Amino acid sequence: MSNPFFINQGPYDILEILKLLDLNTNNFQKRNVYDVKDLLSASYNDLTFFHSKKYKDLANLTKAAFCITTDNLKNELSKNCKPLIVKNVLISTSLVTSKFYPDSVYDNFDSEVTDISETVYKNKIKFGKNVLVGKNVVLGSNCSIGHNTIIEKNVSVGNNCTIGSNIVIRNSLIGNNVKILDNCVIGKHGFGFLPNNDKNIRYPHIGIVQIKDNCEIGSGSTIDRGSMSNTVIGKNTFLDNQIHIAHNVKIGENGIIAGQVGIAGSSVIGRNVKIGGQAGISGHLKIGDNVEIAGGSGVIKDLPDNSKVMGYPAKNIRQFLKESK
């Protein structure tokens, strides 16, 4: 994944990483680790993680120098990859990733913003009262930004965009001709953490939000940035009010999504998809192109291209209407 915003603070010595995980450093030598990646994309100087047997084929092929894993799983690993044996792989991986990408874990407000009237945008943009702009923000030409809106750090906005009032945006790439209505929150970390009695552990969100050209985002909507990939709203997709798009969701172009719809984490929605009001889509699903989902439906499994569904769980719309008479 290309991530323009979260800066890798590594490399770190593997001995330092072992100490962070409360592991014994015997049998390890000083060596730099450059990144934390998954089994497949990790390269020779990286650390990876392996927490479930279903990834054993990838574990056998990984090029990573080190792998956070369990005593049970360690024998499935490539012989060139040295295991770091822990109790809970995901918690330990989260700790290490947080060290490499510390900014990506906690979403405190951006305290380094400036009033836009004191920036280079003073004469380039039409803006309201009390508009704040963070570091590493680029605003295109012919844009307008409403009152009390906060463009926190790491945001790029294209040309001819209309951003309303009382909005918070961070870690987002916004295309041209995009319209964002009042009171939205865009680019905050998603609802991703490792449940843990008494104190859950947040894992990093190093993805961003991408809103492509010609999109519209309705009032009071929330779009979370991705954890390990990006959250993407495709070209010319229109969202109505009070919509919630969770982390890592990808929506194709020309989508029409009515009010109060919610799409759970990591689902991928095709092109030309229409979703009626209040419908919900579970996480990690694949919804094909040209799909139509009736308002109020609850989709809990993948849908092929051109499906028309309704109900909870959503099924073929004709079948649903027949059965529910």
Add this chain to the structure above:
Amino acid sequence: MSNPFFINQGPYDILEILKLLDLNTNNFQKRNVYDVKDLLSASYNDLTFFHSKKYKDLANLTKAAFCITTDNLKNELSKNCKPLIVKNVLISTSLVTSKFYPDSVYDNFDSEVTDISETVYKNKIKFGKNVLVGKNVVLGSNCSIGHNTIIEKNVSVGNNCTIGSNIVIRNSLIGNNVKILDNCVIGKHGFGFLPNNDKNIRYPHIGIVQIKDNCEIGSGSTIDRGSMSNTVIGKNTFLDNQIHIAHNVKIGENGIIAGQVGIAGSSVIGRNVKIGGQAGISGHLKIGDNVEIAGGSGVIKDLPDNSKVMGYPAKNIRQFLKESK
């Protein structure tokens, strides 16, 4: 429809309108067009539109001087009405209406607001920090307006109203004794546009939001203004938090609407209607008086007076509970 806010920029010469639509001006002579109206209400100097056979009786009777229509439909038109033949009637009508009512298409933030402490309301109203007021705003006596709230242009507020913080209101007529809680967005255009590959076309929203006396609107709610008619919340109707009321919806008096309910565009709700939390009502429906809709229900067809319904699709509540055992 009476609309006090959106100003008709016409008249325009029919030759200018033809050019806007990329139509040939042969066979047309200079003549002023005063407004764009539907087939029934258009008068002798207006332009109308006709896009579906089901309106052929109205087309035959229209008094309009000109009509945007298709080659297929043109022969159904009154002989006194001259057709403007286009490919897509709604897109062309939208273009022309936007010319007559340019302010009604795009909802950029209101850049002409003033801090309330610099207005005539300085000593008449109780207000918080950073309250902004636009042009053509009238505020009644004994009102209070919370911090960071923006009353954009074209708003009238009655007496004894309580408006919370972080709210945006525009294009709205608000009665007496109305209470609007924090973080609402009221009066923005609705989710109305003509789908079009790569770049949807917004159509004008020349309606307003009317909130009658004694209403309460819960925190984080959104009420969109109408497109061709008004969105109306009847007297003494109470809305809980996070409710979404789409464009053109009309709700009767004494309604009780619980949290997270959504009502889709153009539906008309009777008097004394109770709607439980998270229920949804599809668009263009007619819900009678004294209807009770259980929480979580999805209403997809008209409901007669005194109905009590539950489920999705919503049906008689006794039948639903019996069947779902």
Add this chain to the structure above:
Amino acid sequence: MSNPFFINQGPYDILEILKLLDLNTNNFQKRNVYDVKDLLSASYNDLTFFHSKKYKDLANLTKAAFCITTDNLKNELSKNCKPLIVKNVLISTSLVTSKFYPDSVYDNFDSEVTDISETVYKNKIKFGKNVLVGKNVVLGSNCSIGHNTIIEKNVSVGNNCTIGSNIVIRNSLIGNNVKILDNCVIGKHGFGFLPNNDKNIRYPHIGIVQIKDNCEIGSGSTIDRGSMSNTVIGKNTFLDNQIHIAHNVKIGENGIIAGQVGIAGSSVIGRNVKIGGQAGISGHLKIGDNVEIAGGSGVIKDLPDNSKVMGYPAKNIRQFLKESK
């Protein structure tokens, strides 16, 4: 209920109370009434209320000096308790409670806030632009508060808390290590009123919101304070975006509640409960420990410990999936 915030404005002479209720003062003598309480907890100098036969055993035992009730019910009362006969017990009780706790009925914005940069927190807290703080607010160490956030009166925040931007909080006790994301509204009165033609009557909300240690509250959520008891979010419970928690709801520790969930008034949720996105829980229910509720479900009855449910109305998840094939 311990309530640190709403101050009892009593005592009031019973003759004054009788006048408020438009009742005849014959047969009554000057005597101070100190509080309004329910039948069980009222003591010798208090006023209570009795509106339904199902409380007749408590009515017979009450220690209250006076009781608002009806002509029908008065004979069930303890002989030491003098009845105040009215037409509508709840409306009259609401009127009297409003006299004792006037601040608890109406939630006008807090006009007595100060910019945080002019308070003792100036050098103790990390804060954004335009942050406002009311009276009787205590902020712990190592907290941060984002831009445009308003901490209205009667709020206590523990240590190490992260509060985002555009938030309104009042009447709330917030523990340590709590994180509240942007655009939330916390501590407003709930959706509680006595329906009344033409003009509903709000009843007092003298409860507060308690958010225990280590919780996280997602963007755009609303948590209403309690009416006669508190609204409580248990330790280490995480709420996703756009969640609505109504008045008097109590959620146990370690809960995981996904986006757009709504929990209606007075329901009590156990520990370690997981609730999927968009699920709804009706009011006045008891949900046990370790319950799992699938996304989109509608729960309309109590659920024992360890239940796993799905559907509307929610039933055993295996049964639901089998039946819906």
